[in-house]
Every structure is written in structure tokens, then in C-alpha cells.
Amino acid sequence: MTRQPALxxxxxxxxxxxxxxxxxxxxxxxxxxxxxxDDLHPPANVERMRAGIPLTDADRWxxxxxxxxxxxxxxxxxVGCSALKRAYRDRIRRGVDGPVRFVHLSGSRxxxxxxxxxREGHYMPVSLLNSQFAALExxxxxxxxxxxxxxxxxxxxxxIMPFLSGDAPKGGQA
Numbered sequence: 001m002t003r004q005p006a007l008x009x010x011x012x013x014x015x016x017x018x019x020x021x022x023x024x025x026x027x028x029x030x031x032x033x034x035x036x037x038d039d040l041h042p043p044a045n046v047e048r049m050r051a052g053i054p055l056t057d058a059d060r061w062x063x064x065x066x067x068x069x070x071x072x073x074x075x076x077x078x079v080g081c082s083a084l085k086r087a088y089r090d091r092i093r094r095g096v097d098g099p100v101r102f103v104h105l106s107g108s109r110x111x112x113x114x115x116x117x118x119r120e121g122h123y124m125p126v127s128l129l130n131s132q133f134a135a136l137e138x139x140x141x142x143x144x145x146x147x148x149x150x151x152x153x154x155x156x157x158x159x160i161m162p163f164l165s166g167d168a169p170k171g172g173q174a
Contacts, residue, residue, distance in 0.1 A: 006075035007032065008096060009164055010067070012083035012139075013105035014132035016116035018149050018156070019080035022105060025157045026078050030164065033074065037081035040066040054131035057087075064088050068095025078164075084135045089143060102144035103160055109133060111150050 007030075011023045020036050027034035041063050045055055067081045072095060083089045083102065093100050113129055139146065145163040147156055 006098070007077075007101070007164060008071045008075045008098060009078045009101045009103065010071070010083055010089075010092065011078060011080045011103050011105065012089075012144070013107075013149075014082065014084065014112060014136055015129060016112040017105040017107055018115070018153075019082070019105060021153060022103075022156055022160070023078050023080040025153055026160060026164065029157055029161060030076075030078070032076045032078055034078045034080070035070050035074070037063070037067055037079055040070065040081075049128060052128060054128055054135075057085075060088065061091070064091045065095060068092045071100060072096045082132070084132065085137045086139070086143070089139065101164060102139060103163065104139050104144040104146040105149045105156075106138065106146050107149035 009026070011019045011026065013019060020038070023034045023036065026032075041049075045059050045063060048055060048059065064081075064083075067079055067083075068091065070079055071077060071092065075098070081092070083092060089102060109129065116129065145160065147159050149156065
């Protein structure tokens with residue numbers, strides 16, 4: 001009998017897509033810890049975003065390394081991380097010994113902008129949403145499960161559960 005590797009999952013997508021809400025709901029449903037990638041950003045990155053300045057790849061590399069470290073050292077674990085580009089996802093994978101499952105929360109700019117406008121106390125301004133969509137390289141089915149966010153949270157969680165529990169194909173649309 002072979003032992004399944006510990007679950008390491010990344011809930012990804014542009015700012016405002018619901019990574020934290022979905023990650024916390026998945027954490028509760030699976031009884032696993034959730035780590036919000038926003039909390040792993042160095043202070044300089046937070047200040048740049050708070051000032052409305054988009055992050056560069058150079059700004060993101062150390063942060064992505066922190067995400068990989070959490071995934072590598074705290075498995076099983078679910079991490080919320082934008083992981084906008086394939087190179088970012090590859091960097092995370094390279095830092096982890098074992099598989100990492102990515103769930104891409106996908107939604108229209110209109111839906112996401114509406115959600116961002118309603119949230120309070122977050123450092124990421126709506127003005128940076130354009131830079132997020134410009135940087136996004138949507139993952140293909142070989143990389144992630146893509147879930148439409150324009151539905152209730154419970155429906156999103158229900159679509160993700162089989163994928164994270166290993167009862168569904170590697171990726172694709174849900």
C-alpha cells in the first residue's frame with residue numbers, strides 16, 4: 001500500500017477573486033491549516049501595493065519563495081497566493097518536494113471589481129486590478145482546476161473538494 005503525499009494546495013487568482021474566503025472555507029471543510037499569502041509579503045511589497053504601485057517580478061520572487069517554504073514545511077496546508085504567471089507557479093513547485101495542486105479562481109473584471117470595492121481594510125486598491133489581469137497567465141488544465149467565482153461560496157467549495165481530495169482529474173474547468 002502506497003501512502004498518499006500530504007496535500008499542498010494553492011488557491012490562486014487575481015486580487016479580489018476570493019482566495020481568502022475560499023481558502024478559509026476549504027480549510028474548515030478539510031480540517032487543514034490555511035495560510036494567507038498576503039501575510040507572507042515583505043513590508044516593502046505591502047507599501048508598494050498600498051501606494052497603488054504594481055509589483056514587479058523582482059518584488060515577487062522572495063514572496064513566492066516564502067509561499068513555497070510554507071508549502072514545503074507545513075504540509076498538509078492550503079495557501080492563498082495570486083500565482084499569476086506560469087513562471088511563478090513553476091517557482092513555487094520547484095521549492096516543494098512533492099506535488100502542489102493549484103485551484104484558479106476565475107471571474108470577470110466586473111464581478112471582481114465589485115467585490116474589491118466592498119471590502120474594507122485591505123491594502124490592495126481597486127486601481128491595481130488592471131495590472132493583475134495584465135499579468136495573469138491563466139493556467140491550463142495541465143496546471144490547475146479553474147473554478148468560476150460567480151456563484152455562492154458553498155458551490156465553489158463543492159466543486160473544489162473532489163479535486164483536493166484526489167477524487168477528480170488533475171485540472172480543467174469546474
